[in-house]
Amino acid sequence: MPHVSIRAQALLAAALFCAAGPAAAQQKVLLPGKSPARTALVSPAGKGANAQQALLGHEAEIDALLRKLTTEEKVHMLHANSAFAAGGVPRLGIPEIMTSDGPHGVRPEQGRNWKPPVGADDAGTYMPTNNALASTWSPALTRAYGTVLGSEANARGKDIILGPGINIVRAPLNGRNFEYFSEDPFLVSKMVVGYIQGVQSQGVSACVKHYAANNQETHRNDIDVDMSERALREIYLPGFKAAVQQGGVYSLMGSYNKFRGTYATENAYLMNTILKGEWGFKGLVMSDWASVHDTQEALRNGTDLEMGTDLFLMYSGIDQSKATATAGGSAAPVRSLYDRFFLADPALEAVKKDPTLLPLLDDKVRRILRVMYATRQLGPNKRQPGAYNTKEHQATALKVAEEGIVLLKNADNLLPFKKSVKTVAVIGANATRENAMGGGSGQVKAKYEISALQGIKNELGSGVNVTFTPGYTIARDQKADPQLIQQAVAAAKAADVVIYVGGSVHGYDYAKWSDNAYDAEGVDKPDMNMPFGQDELVQAVLAANPRTAVVLLNGGPIDVSAWAGQAKGIVEAWYPGMEGGNALAHILFGDVNPSGKLPFTFPVKLEDSPAMKLGEYPSTPGNPLKQTYKDDIYVGYRYYDTYKVAPQYPFGFGLSYTTFKYGALAVTPGPQSATVKLSVTNSGKVAGAEVVQLYVHDNQTAVKRPEKELKAFEKVFLKPGETKTVTLALPAESFKYYDEGKKQWVLTPGKFDLLVGSSSRDIRQTGSVSL
Numbered sequence: 001m002p003h004v005s006i007r008a009q010a011l012l013a014a015a016l017f018c019a020a021g022p023a024a025a026q027q028k029v030l031l032p033g034k035s036p037a038r039t040a041l042v043s044p045a046g047k048g049a050n051a052q053q054a055l056l057g058h059e060a061e062i063d064a065l066l067r068k069l070t071t072e073e074k075v076h077m078l079h080a081n082s083a084f085a086a087g088g089v090p091r092l093g094i095p096e097i098m099t100s101d102g103p104h105g106v107r108p109e110q111g112r113n114w115k116p117p118v119g120a121d122d123a124g125t126y127m128p129t130n131n132a133l134a135s136t137w138s139p140a141l142t143r144a145y146g147t148v149l150g151s152e153a154n155a156r157g158k159d160i161i162l163g164p165g166i167n168i169v170r171a172p173l174n175g176r177n178f179e180y181f182s183e184d185p186f187l188v189s190k191m192v193v194g195y196i197q198g199v200q201s202q203g204v205s206a207c208v209k210h211y212a213a214n215n216q217e218t219h220r221n222d223i224d225v226d227m228s229e230r231a232l233r234e235i236y237l238p239g240f241k242a243a244v245q246q247g248g249v250y251s252l253m254g255s256y257n258k259f260r261g262t263y264a265t266e267n268a269y270l271m272n273t274i275l276k277g278e279w280g281f282k283g284l285v286m287s288d289w290a291s292v293h294d295t296q297e298a299l300r301n302g303t304d305l306e307m308g309t310d311l312f313l314m315y316s317g318i319d320q321s322k323a324t325a326t327a328g329g330s331a332a333p334v335r336s337l338y339d340r341f342f343l344a345d346p347a348l349e350a351v352k353k354d355p356t357l358l359p360l361l362d363d364k365v366r367r368i369l370r371v372m373y374a375t376r377q378l379g380p381n382k383r384q385p386g387a388y389n390t391k392e393h394q395a396t397a398l399k400v401a402e403e404g405i406v407l408l409k410n411a412d413n414l415l416p417f418k419k420s421v422k423t424v425a426v427i428g429a430n431a432t433r434e435n436a437m438g439g440g441s442g443q444v445k446a447k448y449e450i451s452a453l454q455g456i457k458n459e460l461g462s463g464v465n466v467t468f469t470p471g472y473t474i475a476r477d478q479k480a481d482p483q484l485i486q487q488a489v490a491a492a493k494a495a496d497v498v499i500y501v502g503g504s505v506h507g508y509d510y511a512k513w514s515d516n517a518y519d520a521e522g523v524d525k526p527d528m529n530m531p532f533g534q535d536e537l538v539q540a541v542l543a544a545n546p547r548t549a550v551v552l553l554n555g556g557p558i559d560v561s562a563w564a565g566q567a568k569g570i571v572e573a574w575y576p577g578m579e580g581g582n583a584l585a586h587i588l589f590g591d592v593n594p595s596g597k598l599p600f601t602f603p604v605k606l607e608d609s610p611a612m613k614l615g616e617y618p619s620t621p622g623n624p625l626k627q628t629y630k631d632d633i634y635v636g637y638r639y640y641d642t643y644k645v646a647p648q649y650p651f652g653f654g655l656s657y658t659t660f661k662y663g664a665l666a667v668t669p670g671p672q673s674a675t676v677k678l679s680v681t682n683s684g685k686v687a688g689a690e691v692v693q694l695y696v697h698d699n700q701t702a703v704k705r706p707e708k709e710l711k712a713f714e715k716v717f718l719k720p721g722e723t724k725t726v727t728l729a730l731p732a733e734s735f736k737y738y739d740e741g742k743k744q745w746v747l748t749p750g751k752f753d754l755l756v757g758s759s760s761r762d763i764r765q766t767g768s769v770s771l
């Protein structure tokens with residue numbers, strides 16, 4: 001479809017989503033599947049513990065159901081009965097819970113629980129990946145993103161969508177970084193709330209994952225993670241806490257790894273003490289597929305729903321040839337491999353032997369039923385069907401991609417390119433590669449996917465000669481190909497401008513090169529380099545035509561040191577979704593001013609990253625595999641800034657086609673808080689958006705703290721010459737650290753520096769407050 005209409009709808013959708021400010025009691029939300037002009041007022045989730053109240057509205061009805069359920073039926077509700085479905089008691093009208101993978105789109109699962117939305121049309125909206133979403137630094141746009149996912153999951157008859165993934169981007173090589181938001185817990189916390197509220201506004205439960213400390217894919221099933229309590233509380237848990245207490249998330253997924261000696265999914269400290277105790281989580285905890293390992297541990301330590309398929313057989317040692325297949329479509333429970341799950345027949349046997357386990361069983365069923373009522377599977381008011389792959393959804397995908405693309409370099413104002421060029425050479429196999437079906441559980445069957453090449457052609461029309469040469473081959477252990485490089489150089493020399501589209505690749509082909517996979521579940525990347533000999537290719541293309549913009553498609557930091565000094569223009573586009581090619585063209589040719597900011601640091605080289613520098617990634621050899629997070633609280637920019645290590649591109653960094661002037665800070669202190677106000681002016685000639693970032697530095701702390709920590713931000717849109725006042729609130733939490741001795745958050749009285757800027761390394765104005 002014409003990209004112009006999608007672009008117009010994206011602008012209108014953004015205006016509707018951003019119409020209500022953060023302090024508004026209600027927010028305007030686009031009704032999925034309806035005209036963008038129609039909006040509904042949807043009350044946002046409450047603050048603090050009140051956010052969990054939506055799960056507590058039907059306790060009397062749940063009490064009545066619990067009295068009617070037999071012990072066998074209760075146990076039946078605690079485990080999967082097909083690939084993505086669980087529970088269900090037809091006798092009492094309790095349906096199955098249907099889940100769906102896909103943190104950036106609703107995955108087309110196969111099997112008995114697959115329900116095509118409209119006939120055989122099972123292709124949906126492929127949103128930009130979560131690192132692209134985080135690069136927007138826009139909580140409002142994140143809510144729009146979640147609303148799309150919730151609506152499409154609803155349309156497919158799904159009750160829980162297995163996202164968002166919010167594990168901290170700690171190790172640059174983690175194959176699943178593309179699914180996650182950031183290295184910074186505050187940015188994660190601000191972004192996760194909108195995602196959850198958007199999903200759950202559509203009558204579908206979000207499922208925040210993977211709790212906790214799942215920061216690598218290599219050895220994810222057997223690694224035992226240890227860290228200081230302070231690192232746990234300050235870095236790795238805040239996003240999950242925000243998901244529960246601010247986002248009001250209905251469900252949460254445990255991770256595969258062990259934490260301090262016990263598998264995370266059945267970890268008493270993580271699940272009972274912190275999640276359900278301290279944070280007051282009232283929803284259900286489900287396992288990742290086959291992450292349960294012990295019936296008693298799961299029963300007693302917080303696991304409410306065990307999911308998994310053939311993975312269970314692999315880890316349990318059951319002979320698959322002797323497992324009875326589940327009866328297709330049967331409504332009655334059958335003795336199948338699913339009944340052999342740890343929370344199936346073994347749990348029933350355990351409860352019968354030990355009646356003191358009955359209250360634990362009832363609590364698990366209660367939590368499942370709460371989610372069923374919250375998603376209106378039960379109760380008199382059934383949810384209305386969602387919308388599927390609408391133009392409005394596509395417009396949101398475009399808007400997220402446009403705001404998530406990050407301009408990393410623009411020497412001599414190379415960009416934006418003028419549309420009056422005669423010849424454009426597009427070079428790089430990524431320019432035509434589709435990414436929707438890459439990445440494991442992040443696979444999405446897209447209705448369409450606009451490649452970079454197609455987007456550029458859409459932008460320029462038939463009046464400009466757009467040529468294409470791949471330059472490299474995507475294949476296992478593929479090296480630079482001299483013949484392909486020669487073709488690329490010839491194309492570059494013949495063109496007015498060059499757009500190189502390379503980087504990494506999303507996903508893998510198990511049969512061909514799974515050992516060399518990039519940006520995919522289940523395996524980490526082998527290094528931080530661009531694969532397939534691209535460094536040599538890029539250097540040759542840049543030498544042939546300096547008017548070259550290098551575009552990166554990838555899920556995490558890439559080592560660009562070999563040619564970054566040579567390039568005039570570098571653009572980080574991530575995996576930008578079904579409208580990604582159009583969004584990229586809008587940036588490159590000036591329809592849209594780039595406003596994305598990096599959600600994590602790009603090190604100059606892999607050895608500079610704290611996880612690698614301290615010598616404890618991917619793991620310490622041994623059985624079990626042990627990994628102690630020696631980088632402690634110094635993750636990402638906290639390490640680079642504190643220990644004076646220069647990054648290639650810092651956290652929060654992103655250029656614009658215009659310039660922004662920051663006014664002086666006005667700081668208003670409270671008893672244990674502060675409010676910062678400043679003016680921001682678009683001092684250039686192009687409309688654009690700036691992300692104003694506020695970092696706090698503690699001058700008089702009793703313990704060692706990072707050089708600076710992000711504690712507030714706001715994205716502000718400005719016309720040329722326009723000035724707006726930005727107000728940034730710093731509650732008491734902004735100044736606290738976790739005291740391991742007192743086992744609580746502490747604010748040490750003293751002076752705090754307030755640093756406001758355009759990135760963690762570009763501080764424009766400073767102030768201070770004494771508390």
